[in-house]
Amino acid sequence: MKIGILTRNEESWCSAQLRTAMERRNIEPINMRFQRIVARVGAEPTASFGDIDVLRDLSAIIVRPIGRGSLEEIIFRMDMLHRLERLGLFILNPPSAIERSVDKFYTSALLEEAGLPVPRTVVTESADEALKAFHELGGDIVLKPIFGSRGRGSTRISDVNVAERIFRAVDFHHQVLYLQEFIPHGSSDLRALVLGGRVLASMRRVSDSWKTNVSQGAKPLPVNLDEEVEEIAVKAAEAVGCELAGVDILESAGGPVIVEVNSQPGWRGLQSTTTINIADEIVKYVLHRIKR
Ligand SMILES: Nc1ncnc2c1ncn2[C@@H]1O[C@H](COP(=O)(O)OP(=O)(O)O)[C@@H](O)[C@H]1O
Ligand SMILES: [Mg+2]
DSSP: OEEEEEOSOTTSHHHHHHHHHHHHTTOEEEEEOGGGEEEOSSSSOSEEETTEEHHHHEEEEEEOOOOOOOHHHHHHHHHHHHHHHHTTOEEESOHHHHHHHHOHHHHHHHHHHTTOOOOOEEEESOHHHHHHHHHHTTSOEEEEOTTOOTTTTOEEEOOHHHHHHHHHHHHHTTOOEEEEEOOOOTTEEEEEEEETTEEEEEEEEEOSSSOOOGGGTOEEEEOOOOHHHHHHHHHHHHHHTOSEEEEEEEEETTEEEEEEEESSOOOHHHHTTOSSOHHHHHHHHHHHHHHO
16 A cells, blocks of 8 residues: 655655555555646546555655745645545545635634634734734734744734835735734643544643744743633644644633644644654554555
């Protein structure tokens, strides 16, 4: 059996963990890059990667971070994943879930519609409207790239002059302004890794700053989540359609709030807090799903 690992970086720790987990089960891992996949219409094979006929040779694909690209590249990649899924290939995560989760506006909206707690958020293309929203959100906000990850590019703004200057610059570059009320969280948050409708592992991330991404230097610590928090993490993954998800939860004074559902989560930090072999659980889950 062969399972594809679609990744921009074959050398990444998580991809290596997945390969090892597969090899232990006599599965051949196939590292795939979007740049080398060929899709065909009205000709065979429908999708190939070097000598691999994707639909004939692979039993599943696990999608790791798909990387940056132009609008055309990203849309083509997603269209290709949708086509493979339509033609019966199991893809983790489902392409529709990847599309929803990479877009912070789409995700927050779905979470709210599912009755889940989210920070107050305003999204607009207009710097003037963003400035009004800055006050509406209490004059202390986090401005995030709508497609960002790893804490990159997010800025906390509590000065109206800085806000105006940044909003105008973002507007000038035709980027969307995604503003969220700042939630005081004491420099730590919770990350729950949800797999197949349950929390597989979780950690507290403790930082020196308000950004608690492990890639920004936060320390991962073991944590036992309350039942309530586990439940909202599972529901958040479900609302976005993720079978595997890294759910980021802030502990606000009013209770837990979800800031992000990550459909291509890394687990290097999380693995250091648990004895469960996360890569092995993911591979086991894929095997279970393709048998069904
Ligand atoms: N509204 C907020 N208030 C306070 N801190 C926040 C807020 N949103 C995000 N953060 C902090 O910034 C980090 C990154 O934000 P997140 O929405 O998860 O985006 P990313 O995709 O960059 O991880 C979070 O883990 C959290 O520590
Ligand atoms: Mg995050």
